[in-house]
Amino acid sequence: MNNQDRIQLLHQFLKEDPSDPFNLYALGLEYQKENPEEARHYFDELLKNYELYVPTYYHAGILYSEFGETEKAIEILKKGIQVSILQKDFKTQRELQTLLTNLLIE
Secondary structure, three states, X not given: OOHHHHHHHHHHHHHHOOOXXXXXXXXXXXXXXXXXXXXXXXXXXXXXXXXXXXXXXXXXXXXXXXXXXXXXXHHHHHXXXXXXXXXXXXXXXXXXXXXXXXXXXX
């Protein structure tokens, strides 16, 4: 299955179940390399409407960093750290903290 096939399938899943944040997340990941602006759309929607969906924060932080929006990336990562602590997801907390530290060092 190629990238376009996965994207088409994910759009179908999103249409069938628009309340499942994983569908938005998966679309964001699929678009991240080839169409980062489209990926931003999906990650922004997740950050706005599904604040407790922890996986978003890592990839959204990277994406905003790649756009040169370091302050926004830092803000996203700090929020993700708070959410991951709230959910006792300490592995994700460490990953977000490492990414944040690397951004602050640059």
